[in-house]
Amino acid sequence: MKRCLSLAAKSKPHVHPNPMVGSVIVYEDRIIGEGFHTAYGQPHAEVEAIRSVQDANLLKNSILYVNLEPCSHVGKTPPCADLIIKHRIPRVVIANTDPHEKVAGKGIAKLMNAGIDVTTGVLSQEGRALNRAFFTLHEKKRPYVLLKWAETSDGFIGRPKDDTTSSRQISTSLTARYTHQLRAESGAILVGTTTAIRDNPGLTTRHAEGRNPIRVVLDLKSQIPASHQLFNTEADTLIIGPKREGVNASFLEPDTDNLLQSVLHHLYTKGVSQLLVEGGAKVLQQFIDASLWDEAITIKAQVKWNAGVEAPKLAKQAMNSFSLGSDQVLMYRNS
Numbered sequence: 058m059k060r061c062l063s064l065a066a067k068s069k070p071h072v073h074p075n076p077m078v079g080s081v082i083v084y085e086d087r088i089i090g091e092g093f094h095t096a097y098g099q100p101h102a103e104v105e106a107i108r109s110v111q112d113a114n115l116l117k118n119s120i121l122y123v124n125l126e127p128c129s130h131v132g133k134t135p136p137c138a139d140l141i142i143k144h145r146i147p148r149v150v151i152a153n154t155d156p157h158e159k160v161a162g163k164g165i166a167k168l169m170n171a172g173i174d175v176t177t178g179v180l181s182q183e184g185r186a187l188n189r190a191f192f193t194l195h196e197k198k199r200p201y202v203l204l205k206w207a208e209t210s211d212g213f214i215g216r217p218k219d220d221t222t223s224s225r226q227i228s229t230s231l232t233a234r235y236t237h238q239l240r241a242e243s244g245a246i247l248v249g250t251t252t253a254i255r256d257n258p259g260l261t262t263r264h265a266e267g268r269n270p271i272r273v274v275l276d277l278k279s280q281i282p283a284s285h286q287l288f289n290t291e292a293d294t295l296i297i298g299p300k301r302e303g304v305n306a307s308f309l310e311p312d313t314d315n316l317l318q319s320v321l322h323h324l325y326t327k328g329v330s331q332l333l334v335e336g337g338a339k340v341l342q343q344f345i346d347a348s349l350w351d352e353a354i355t356i357k358a359q360v361k362w363n364a365g366v367e368a369p370k371l372a373k374q375a376m377n378s379f380s381l382g383s384d385q386v387l388m389y390r391n392s
């Protein structure tokens with residue numbers, strides 16, 4: 058199962074909103090096949106593992122390990138449970154039951170009804186941790202919310218309002234590559250109005266391999282200039298605000314009493330399993346105060362600014378940290 062999980066992790070960042078799944082086939086204590094779900098819409102891990110076995114006759118005496126319950130419904134690919142039954146694989150070992158309502162135990166029931174010996178719950182915590190965004194999407198009916206910001210050594214994330222000349226760069230290019238990796242793993246990225254206007258960010262994945270997330274921007278008073286990068290054609294943009302003509306974006310009429318929840322619900326209906334919130338301070342603080350976040354990543358740089366927009370306040374101990382060049386990356390969990 059450890060091998061399944063490390064195979065599964067190879068698919069990051071190509072499969073979201075699908076889960077990361079790896080599968081291993083063992084015959085007489087020897088691995089004879091393995092595979093993983095390489096990209097959204099591509100064959101599932103069990104299909105890849107079965108296909109990789111050279112002598113298909115061995116399957117009827119083998120054990121198939123997989124970190125997520127085999128599917129039982131026809132989606133973009135045929136049901137994996139049927140394939141396992143067809144090859145008469147006698148034993149299946151699973152880490153996690155699939156929370157997706159189309160599966161949710163039906164895959165396991167199908168295998169058991171066919172006389173297959175099924176074991177579940179093997180390395181289930183590790184499996185949940187790997188697919189935390191997928192589990193959050195289906196269990197909490199909202200995307201996994203990942204907050205991210207960079208702050209100076211004296212606690213600022215932005216220059217003072219009237220300072221338009223100084224460099225806004227806080228972290229290094231090495232850290233920029235890391236944060237673009239987070240973008241590639243996210244289905245959507247959200248920023249507030251001030252950040253959109255002042256920084257004119259592109260919010261695309263340029264320094265890492267992977268897809269561009271949907272750019273979600275709060276603009277309740279239609280203040281962002283139409284010439285800003287957010288409206289270019291490099292990625293989709295969703296404006297939370299009134300509809301306006303002449304810009305390349307879709308719109309969500311804001312529910313001002315329930316803004317964050319309504320945005321999260323909308324993204325859930327679009328199948329976005331991870332939302333990266335990149336700032337600024339006001340927006341990040343709202344997610345923190347509403348406890349509507351799952352993970353926060355802060356980058357503590359060495360530069361000192363003496364003044365500016367203060368970083369959000371997070372009353373948590375970091376659960377993990379590492380160095381990226383001269384920057385320190387701190388990771389927090391909201392549970």
Ligand SMILES: NC(=O)c1ccc[n+]([C@@H]2O[C@H](COP(=O)([O-])OP(=O)(O)OC[C@H]3O[C@@H](n4cnc5c(N)ncnc54)[C@H](OP(=O)(O)O)[C@@H]3O)[C@@H](O)[C@H]2O)c1
Pocket residue numbers: 205206207208213214215216225227248249250251252253255256275277278280316335336337338339340341343366
């Ligand atoms: N270091 C980093 O990682 C990082 C990342 C991003 C941004 N930044 C910096 O952060 C600074 C901007 O931060 P900020 O806190 O001033 O602004 P912000 O969070 O980017 O945007 C705040 C504005 O968004 C709108 N907004 C936010 N929540 C809203 C809600 N619930 N309902 C309606 N409107 C809402 C409001 O605009 P209106 O008041 O106009 O309606 C609000 O003033 C910039 O200097 C930027 O460079 C730093």
